[in-house]
Amino acid sequence: MNKIKAALFFLTTMLVVNFVNAQSIEDGKKFFYYEKYKSAKGVFEKLVAANPNNVDAVYWLGQSMIAPDDNKDIAGAKELYRKTLEANSNSALLTAGMGHIELLEGKTQDARNRFETAISLSQGKNIAVLNAIGAANSDFNIKNGDGAYAVEKLKLATTLKGFKDPETYCLLGDAYRKLADGGGALTAYQNALTIDPKYARAKYRIGKIYLTQGITQQDIYMQYFNDAIALDANYIPVYYTLYDVYYKYNVVKAGEYLEKYLVLMGEDEPQACYFRTTIKYAQGLFAETVTQAESCIAAAGTTADPRLYGLIGYAKDKLNDSTGAKSAFEKFFQFQKPEKIGPTDYETYSRILLKFPGNEALAGTYINKAVEADSTEAGKVTLLKSVAVKYEAQKNYGEAANWYKKIVDLKKVPSKTDVFNAGYSYYRSGNPQASIDVFNIYTQKFPEDVLGFYWVGKASWVIDTTMTLAMANPAFEKVIQLGEPMTDKSKIKTQLMTAYKYMIIYDANIKKDKPGALDYTDRAFLLDSTDVDVRNYKTSIPKLNMNATPAKPKTNAPPTPPAPPAKPATTKPATGATVPKANTTKAAPAKKK
Template structure:
């Protein structure tokens, strides 16, 4: 009897120790100390490879970081699949596999695994429902509405007391753009645990996304998060990034606090070099980056990127180009940003013959960026480069891309594309752009005028009268404000002077148009000269001249 009680006590202690260790690892994940959390779960898995809880969380340490690589995802997948061989009905591991599949873009496979996991746990397992919800929030292609549905079920489970569920629910609402419901969910997490800094931090993020005019509000919540838990590193990292371009000294202070409360890893060395770059200490940033690279057999890839940026600022294009190439070679594409591609493109343009390669990188930057202003700036840099080389057709193509990415392209955007097509006689393309101009700005004579000139370029003899209607429209619209549109109206009148004089042989009509020109500009010498010539009576045909006598043949020597 005593031995049985002793065995039961040992088993209970073992379970408690396991739970304590799992909780310790999850706490490290809460602080986003991925390296330490991974080490903690690796010990548990090494002790028991079939510990599905430890395996699930170990996989999460691989796929949670923002700078995770394709290899990290593949390693987590292999871990889950291996453990599932002996634990095929583990709901938590099936949820983990679904998470991996979302990251791989296999949405339907992921959904099937999520539904199986929920069914096996009879929709009553908070960890499983939370895992499904988190996966759909965390993965770019995850279904936020689906996450909301499953997380709400989790909150209704009897004795549910995990604030992480409510924070994930808030993140799901935030992903749908519903900041109000997101804040309610975060506040529910704080009701369960008033010291849960992650929830206060997330409320601050809602207001941060609304712009700098909300700084007083979001800083209130960030400071609350710090007060609740001064060791909560994510808030410091966020503030370091927030002030990186606007208040570098403040950014540096938050970076120091972040580094003091996070795992030591190669990325930290990059951050130290990065803040030197932000302080315009470009030579120091290069020195620090080289120190970091030299001290690590597998340096953080972005160190090569910071070197590239620093060399570029120091106007050393050769080393900037070389450093960017090392960066792109070493880094997983998931951590390469649009600014990296666009800056590399600007460096490439400094080397003749690299225009097309630079263009490919600009296209990558545009595809990644979500801000219209940034997309436009990337594209305009390419257009300006081609314009400077007098490659107007290529410039027009890039300006056309500006039109395609802007929700509301303006007159200058349309002009830049249309005029560059016009100047290289790509008349059909020019007409298309200037027709867009006129459709958007029907009271502006310029669009009709340039479409008319482009059609005149196609019908250079005026025999088909292709440009007539557009020149007439230019005049009717332009005469509403003949001062503003004087050049376009006069240009249209001059077309009709030539058309009636040369094609229709109607001098009287041509003279009418000369008079119209002179009424707007009495000093127009060309119109006055043309009118005088048109008023002269036609001369009778001259009699044929007597043919000259042929020259005598030259004498032979």
């Protein structure tokens, strides 16, 4: 009797195992096709538990472990393949799978050796093995995958006897896309549909080709996405893509596609609560965003998606709750992985920090992180400028200048405005030497523009208030040299008049050159005969009794800039009658646009 029971038990077990093997490999692959990797993993885990040497199940289990964009278990998949290969060393499929792992680890040559070994073991006649090699090398998330190698091996698969696998052609299309060969990709996807006209993935992939070409191709890619849904209403990836497409300009439509995606994904999407909260935020329902995000966090506990804290921070910032926003962002940065933090996160948090005195240095740290995270020059400049403008609004011109200077240093071709903003901010902050250094950059890049020389002169005059070092002379003489030949002097009148007045005062009080002072006075008078300072000079300079030997009268030619003194002068200005200084306390000019 016991022998009969044992025999029946064995027979029943074998029937169950055979049924699972016959049905569930394809069931698991179907979940994988729909990108329900958690469900796929569950199926393959049961198969492997029933038979650890089921190499097909082991291969697909490993693929399910490394497929998700988030939470890839590369180490776990590698150990799975390694352990199974010990007992199945001639498995071409697992060898190819191990090559996939090595590509993910950046071991390009080791991976290639694995792939070639797998081809040798299968004599190049196993479609599943060639597909595995193609999938690894056409994976968009693997930068060192070889698209051309994938094309070569996948083409080989299509030539094998009895070939009729649409997956191969879809992988071939992916490989062509990786090579930026849209035409080759389109043909491959169309070939997949020739084999299986209901293969929704191929229609979806064609739509993705046109999606990369921008909004001008909207009618085309939407047609293909809708075709994919018509072929298979359960094809999940298309719904997420449509949610993403509409999110920026039609949040209601985006929400509809998101809900379809989440319903089909079920438990395979652990962050469904987060996604539904993003729609609240996108709809401008900021109070509801906070409430729902807090509910999601309470339900998930320690496994809550850190992005929920970020959403609370953004929403509370919109609600003008700076304290709440600051607290939420602190938790976001505490729990989120650094590689998942974007430049906007850093920039927003730094802007919020600036609302709390004493956090300026910390805010600067985060904006620097934002700049590092942004991949574009334009994006980096926007971030730097956002902080500079903030400091400028607070009249903290020194810090504003430092951030404007970072823009100058960052840009390959800084504009006049970029350099001006930095130099002028340093001037307003009371740091004339830094202003001179920046405006010297301006004069080098734009040598025909009066403005740079003017501000070098102004800042130099702040340092050399007595004019005894003649620091501002070369710059102001250059202003005159550039400005006088201009037919329309209306735009540079302020700069030119300031240069004239400086030279009048210098020649009269320091150089004791009455003819020179009068010459500059006459030039200034021609520019603006109503100027009070100039009218006073015309009256007072002829009356001066100058002790120094008069210099030779200047001609109409632009003056030659004097050489700077080797070291600061130590003699005091001569006493006696002096020309009154020009009125230099006028309101600062508006920022250059």
